[in-house]
Amino acid sequence: MFKRFMDDMKKYWKYAVYSSRAQLKSEIANSYLNWLWWILDPLCFMLIYVFMFGYVFKSDEQYFAIFVFIGITMWDFFNRCLLQSVRVIKSNKPIVSKVYIPKFILVIIRMCINGFKMFISFLIVAVMLIVWRVPITCLCWYSASVAFFCITEYSWKTLEMY
Numbered sequence: 001m002f003k004r005f006m007d008d009m010k011k012y013w014k015y016a017v018y019s020s021r022a023q024l025k026s027e028i029a030n031s032y033l034n035w036l037w038w039i040l041d042p043l044c045f046m047l048i049y050v051f052m053f054g055y056v057f058k059s060d061e062q063y064f065a066i067f068v069f070i071g072i073t074m075w076d077f078f079n080r081c082l083l084q085s086v087r088v089i090k091s092n093k094p095i096v097s098k099v100y101i102p103k104f105i106l107v108i109i110r111m112c113i114n115g116f117k118m119f120i121s122f123l124i125v126a127v128m129l130i131v132w133r134v135p136i137t138c139l140c141w142y143s144a145s146v147a148f149f150c151i152t153e154y155s156w157k158t159l160e161m162y
Contacts, residue, residue: 020112073121
């Protein structure tokens with residue numbers, strides 16, 4: 001089964017990349033703010049959460065805004081991948097029924113799109129870390145590796161369903 005998966009990945013990888021790019025471009029074309037929306041969306045959520053929990057509920061957490069932004073970014077990636085992977089097969093039924101394409105390729109396309117948006121958010125995190133001069137410790141690297149492992153594990157479990 002793993003060999004078939006790898007063979008299909010090699011065969012359909014170019015299609016997955018091309019389709020991901022095309023869907024990202026169409027999403028940009030349908031928006032007034034274009035790619036700027038991918039930056040403003042998590043920043044606006046961060047501002048709301050920081051205001052509510054930082055000022056209204058008086059959180060004393062150091063670097064609270066960065067903490068909230070990373071949490072929102074990770075949750076947004078997980079939530080979008082989960083919800084879209086459930087709907088992707090049904091919404092692409094005309095393609096799947098007429099042409100043979102492994103169903104997991106459609107899930108990978110959605111994960112690539114959401115992964116690209118998450119990458120942009122993590123570039124913002126890097127800028128925030130530099131601006132606030134957050135010290136990078138072993139705990140930070142450990143947390144990042146655990147988060148990467150969780151995302152990777154989720155990705156494999158999702159692909160195994162199809």
